[in-house]
Amino acid sequence: MSRSPTWPRAALPVLLAAVLVLLVLPGRLAPGERPGQRTEEATAPAPVPLSRVPSGFFTGSDEEGVRRISGVEGWLGGGELRVGHTYLPGDRWSNIEGHPALFAPWAEWKAGRPGRLFVLNVPMMDRNEAGLTDAEVRAGLRRGAAGAFDAHFAALGERLVEHGLGDAVLVLGWEMNGTTYGHRCGPDPAAWKAYWRQVVGVLRGTEGQRFRFDFTPSRGRDAVPWPECYPGDDVVDIIGMDAYDQPEGVSFEEQVGEEYGLAHHVAFARAHGKPVSYPEWGLFRNGDNPAYVRGMLDWFAAHRPVYQTVTDYCPHGVWGCADNPRSAEVVRGALGAPARP
Template sequence: MSHRGRRLAGACASTLALGLLVAGCGLGPPPRKGAASGAGSSAGTEVAVGAYLHYGSPGVERMQDLSRWLGGTELRAGHTYLPGDTWSNIEGAPDSLRTWARWRKAKADRLFVLNVPMLERNEGGVPDGRVAELIRSGAKGTYDHHFQRLGKRLVTLGVPDTVIVLGWEMNGFNYTHRCRPDPENWKKYWRRIVAAMRSVKGQRFRYDFAPNRGSDAIAWTKCYPGDDVVDVIGMDSYDQPPGDTFDEQVTQPYGLQQQVDFAKAHGKRISYPEWGLFRNGDNPEYVRRMVAWIAKNKPLYHSITDYCPHGVWQCSENPRSTRVFRELLSTRQGRGRPFGSDGAASTDRPPDAG
């Protein structure tokens, strides 16, 4: 979720596909333990619409308001982050997890998406040499117990089917859980985390591998830990270079098209845990093309990052994009009101989450 090192891409789709995007029916049952959730699996191809609005309990409340603003469009993907400042928070200490768990359990077809850091001090400016040491320690199992505790906490809260976006934007330059300092041990560390969380009785977690769009610090394919420990191929994609146009964002090396092709080759669903406006400003054409790309390629879920400068609802800086987003995502069953009556911008994010 960092502003540093973000990217994006896309293409067009039909009006019918846009209707399917908004409709977003049930996901079907999550895969069995260790099973891949492929593009042609029984989980179906319906898209869960979501938005990142706040990492804590206010995020749940704002989802209701955003849904009303969209004329009743149901937001089935609830997306939040665990703070990456301390191990206790990575273990799931924030009380707001209880609120998110209640939201998830209120309807059977909802999807709870949780970004989980792989290391503490995740935005602490840790140098590459130290990052490599930490990754090697993780690959040896030093931190397994932290993720077992997180798994047990999620199961106890009644959300054993959480989608875990583990070590997101690992191909970038900034997060302590970045891959570049030691790709081979990074992959081993991912595998240890998944094994630790799968050891928890009653879990049915799915694991989302979500790099930044583009090459960034390292080709994200070099960080891919294996089909047996990944269920979804995600991508964080913002409207910024490289990729001045949406077509460039689609076709660039390690861009949106390569994500789709890679996922298909590996039998996985795709996702967009983070997308939104950025360096290219208020760009309604980008929003139109991204929504069409999502409708065409049918990810498991997508979640717009809705705070300034990325957002369209809590941010007043992008009025033209806001109109397009509302037009495309609204069910047209009435008009609601923005959160806080005036749609004021919010920058509420978890400490050290990105």
């Protein structure tokens, strides 16, 4: 989903989610499989309590967004959010390099309690939401793959480490299979993959870093099949998916089984030996939809993501959006603190 370039438990049986992943049927090529190669079918592990899935709410990128986290925790009745998630603005390279005004509040939040996880979406291109043409994107990707932008990513790595954020999860070039962003893959998948590899090499060269890199397409086919953009197991640590409740009239079960949907995602990750994540998810085209929310929460319990983050502003949210009261109650029941006897 678009981000403005400014400073920025469940009623469905968990068994349903485990069974639905078997929609990757025998006789079809598994995600990432080559002709003549047979990979293991994706089967879900035993479900875990949602309290064991690191969770967060995206409530804004700036210092005010950090402060809102305590408001969400209060709304959850004291349930702890262990994930802080924010975005670098992609308007200009100086902002992609990061600034103390953005990093300092998040560093303070992360240091406030052991076990907290900081997730940062990193654009791969300046003017990232400026409607770049395919030709402009293609040229930018090729320049990036050749190292033209290395200095910007080196500065970003150094600033993250300086702020104590050297173990961040970096969601690099997210939703690359769509058309929203200048860092999209479609105009030149080969150059996109080479550019990703170049950026990861630069950031891994930062002294003191322990970054993990999250490859995160949007759910479904979108403009290009997202497996065509996968840059390689050696430069990816987590395989994520941004999954909103859309298109209109499509059920959660259909979102699981669609081409390049939720089942495809976990099968692909399993075939590549990677854990999954869900950096963005929320309501969208189908209004206040508690069945969708229950389905997603059961999916997380079944597939144990590294983290999941609710996108919490209208129309997607449940805390900051009064339009979705039934879905909000499902989330509170799933992620809130257990009732005291």
